[in-house]
Amino acid sequence: MSEHSQVAMPAIVLVRPQMGENIGAAARAMLNFGLDGMRLVAPRDGWPNPKAVAMASGAGRVLDVAGVFDTLPGAIADCDYVFATTARGRELSKPVLSPERAMEQARAMTAAGRKVAILFGPERAGLENEDIARANAIITVPVNPDFFSLNLAQTVLLVAYEWRRQGGDVAHEVLANTDFAQAIEVEKLAEHFETELERAGFFFPETKAEGMKLTLRNMWTRLGLSRADVQRLHGILRQLLRARG
Incomplete structure (x- = not known):
């Protein structure tokens, strides 16, 4: 039985992405680790984007079924739990998790039938506080504090890798069994x-x-x-x- 038939996948939500090449590279990173649910919020250069298709190469099928939304609330309306990836937003009081811990929780919740989304911000400045405020928890990658800038596709790849790695048994029964509001x-x-x-x-x-x-x-x-x-x-x-x- 494939992983896809066993457990629902988290939605990878790219919020106001700026370059088609980065969208395509993010699609490749997703498919490398078995994720195919991409959602785009107000892509700067419109959609579809030929540069994204060219960069995606063999992962074009991720782009073919990507959802496109005008606003972030519309993109996550059906989701029960939302993670926001950011190196900022600490002034907003929320749980802050590593990719490893976050994907443990995501695995537990999706296995219980919950819909999970993971937000990634635009390349230049990342997610705004207004975006982060709509998430339940923050994912922060433990990078060099003197150089913490990560490419959009790199961040997607790190989180997708942890999702794949957490494919075994998971605990977190309290989170998994909570009937979260969408x-x-x-x-x-x-x-x-x-x-x-x-x-x-x-x-x-x-x-x-x-x-x-x-x-x-x-x-x-x-x-x-x-x-x-x-x-x-x-x-x-x-x-x-x-x-x-």
Whole structure:
């Protein structure tokens, strides 16, 4: 039985990739280690991209079925757990994992039927804090602190390698058995609270409003909410509003 028939694959999400060559090289890195689920968020040069196809060489089939999305929330809407690869974002309080530990968890969750996504940022500056805030955990590669810049395809290859290497038995039963809320469900919860807090004048002063909203959105994803948690929080807010009204 092939690995693909045994366990679902994580989605490799390239957020605002800039060069077709790097997209193609990332596709090759993925297929080297058995991954074929690529998603592209607002590729700079549009899609399809002939330079990506040329660089992908024998991995063109990964590009043939790649999903293309205008926004990151759309790309991860069906996902239960999201990792963000970054050397930054430490000011956003989240679990920070090595590729090895992250892929152990990813294996456990996908084996239990959960949908996992791994975010990779654009080549020039990586993921923005607004992107990282939508992830549940951060993956950081332990590179030389004096030279920590990794090529997009190199980062994809490192994570894909760890995914393949973790192909044996995995533990992490608590994570695997949690009925995580999908990203779209957490997004709707965040919007619900943000709307009502806006009405209540919580985001004050106006100059700090965007930072406050980012902090709250990061909190929701960091909590690793289950579907029951999300429904409970919606219910709590609705009841508070009814009591107030």
